[in-house]
Amino acid sequence: MTVIDFTAATDNSDLMADPVARANRSGAPEFAIIVPTFNERANLLALTTKLETTLAGLDWELIVVDDDSPDGTADLAWQLGREHPNVRCIKRIGRRGLASACIEGILSTNAPFVAVMDGDLQHDETILPAMLAKIKAGADIAVGSRYVGDGSSGEGLSPLRKWGSEQATRLSTLLTGQTLSDPMSGFFAVRRDFFIDVAPKLSDEGFKILLDLIVSASRQGTAPAIAEVPYTFRARTAGESKMSPLVVTQFLGLWVSKLSGGVLPTSFLLFSLVGFTGIAIHLGVLTLFTTVWNIGFIPAQIAATLIAMTWNFFLNNWITYADKKLRGWKALQGLLLFYAACSIGGIANVSVASMIYDLRAVPIVAGLAGAVMSSVFNYAVTRTFTWRS
Ligand SMILES: Nc1nc2c(ncn2[C@@H]2O[C@H](COP(=O)(O)OP(=O)(O)O)[C@@H](O)[C@H]2O)c(=O)[nH]1
Ligand SMILES: [Mg+2]
Structure with missing residues (x-):
């Protein structure tokens, strides 16, 4: 030995x-x-x-x-x-x-x-x-x-x-x-x-x-x-180079994140950016359905919500979570989870907004508080369950 x-x-x-x-x-x-x-x-x-x-x-x-x-x-x-x-x-x-x-x-x-x-x-x-x-x-x-x-x-x-x-x-x-x-x-x-x-x-x-x-x-x-x-x-x-508009967007996200001293994670900033594009899609679809195609407000609102959520899911999957991109069946499963999380987030949005509105806040402030609440909620939940770390 x-x-x-x-x-x-x-x-x-x-x-x-x-x-x-x-x-x-x-x-x-x-x-x-x-x-x-x-x-x-x-x-x-x-x-x-x-x-x-x-x-x-x-x-x-x-x-x-x-x-x-x-x-x-x-x-x-x-x-x-x-x-x-x-x-x-x-x-x-x-x-x-x-x-x-x-x-x-x-x-x-x-x-x-x-x-x-x-x-x-x-x-x-x-x-x-x-x-x-x-x-x-x-x-x-x-x-x-x-x-x-x-x-x-x-x-x-x-x-x-x-x-x-x-x-x-x-x-x-x-x-x-x-x-x-x-x-x-x-x-x-x-x-x-x-x-x-x-x-x-x-x-x-x-x-x-x-x-x-x-x-x-x-x-x-x-x-x-x-x-x-x-x-x-x-x-x-x-x-081939992997440089792309996606990489540029991620760089800008990192830049703002570092500017905030790391308080706002890059993925939250990108998630919020995607959320803003989702609002535009929602409003665009709603206008198209109600004014051009004369569809009733409730079905138009439901369709616009679904389309905007689907848009947000795929854009987040592509940009925010490029490192954990879901493909095939996992993407479908992820989409359903995303719908579920956003629906709960939507309820949270309305509850918080009406609570604040009842405190005699102006509608825009109440609306904003609800929106912030639901984006933080959606971000936290989808990060944990849809795109697991
Ligand atoms: N492991 C890993 N390497 C990567 C990834 N993206 C790019 N690279 C590598 O990083 C280096 C620089 O990437 P490149 O596409 O050449 O960037 P460019 O020189 O800025 O166009 C290369 O060696 C790539 O193969 C990635 O997602 N993961
Ligand atoms: Mg290179």
């Missing part, structure tokens, strides 16, 4: 105090590269090869966090892992989301230094050693920036995306109070201990984890020390 002498290790207090020295002695990874993927099979082998060239001589690992990509990205990652023991894959089933994928990837590594980069070869991996050097030298975060020094968005962004990225950068500056050249970058390195401290404050909804990291750390009272490393954003050659 082999007896392991643990005292020998604990005696070495220098090594215990310094995680990097310990990692070096054990051969454990010092630097983890987290790559969130959705349908990036065509890029994964080239990415691994490029990382091997750039990071030769370092103890590093690649962690692919794949959201059950239909193109089999995870299968390829596991296959690569059998040939390269420093490649691992976390496959998530029934969930989508860039930010939560990055968070889970970072939380899964022991490496004291971590980088997040895209899996589509748009980020220039050759700056990783420079980013590592910055965080080793004391920066909390090293950001790969397209807009500083020699950096550029190159051929990687269309004029519209470039404009959108500039506007988002402006909005982010308002939020962080830091004049950072590229807060929207998805390419950054961070000290793991710093990340672990901030992690409980991060929102796992949305696309922009770096922005969230900076804002959340600053709100905790420690503005992070940030270094910037320029690079040129490459054009995507294989696979």
Whole structure:
């Protein structure tokens, strides 16, 4: 029987105090590269090869966090892992989301230094050693920036995306109070201990984890020390971008949520936004039925309510809960639950509104109170029962 002498290790207090020295002695990874993927099979082998060239001589690992990509990205990652023991894959089933994928990837590594980069070869991996050097030298975060020094968005962004990225950068500056050249970058390195401290404050909804990291750390009272490393954003050659109007809406939701200090969750803001469009649909349908088709008010009101609820369900399923999207039978089941929750919410709306109206409030105030009451109720109930967390 082999007896392991643990005292020998604990005696070495220098090594215990310094995680990097310990990692070096054990051969454990010092630097983890987290790559969130959705349908990036065509890029994964080239990415691994490029990382091997750039990071030769370092103890590093690649962690692919794949959201059950239909193109089999995870299968390829596991296959690569059998040939390269420093490649691992976390496959998530029934969930989508860039930010939560990055968070889970970072939380899964022991490496004291971590980088997040895209899996589509748009980020220039050759700056990783420079980013590592910055965080080793004391920066909390090293950001790969397209807009500083020699950096550029190159051929990687269309004029519209470039404009959108500039506007988002402006909005982010308002939020962080830091004049950072590229807060929207998805390419950054961070000290793991710093990340672990901030992690409980991060929102796992949305696309922009770096922005969230900076804002959340600053709100905790420690503005992070940030270094910037320029690079040129490459054009995507294989696979497709997941950027969409949906992602832009989610970004704006995250922005307002962070502006409220996190009091209003992004999903509540998006749920309310969807609710407003539902009111417009309701009124539009009601007008059409009663004035154009001369249908009686009660049947028209019932039809308009059903149509608006159905609209709200599908829009929430698409935007607010994109990460937990219900499909097939589950969507039908979810729709019925949504009808049930909203009907109870409707009763709550009328009861609260009439109670407040009885207190001699003006109708608009009473109506508003009822509407706020039912949206909070609908949000809470559907979040718990329809789109389970
Ligand atoms: N795990 C995971 N990865 C995602 C998701 N959406 C995008 N990605 C990955 O995030 C990276 C950046 O996405 P991309 O579509 O290239 O964004 P763009 O560069 O802004 O157009 C890529 O590696 C994508 O595969 C997602 O929902 N889950
Ligand atoms: Mg990309």
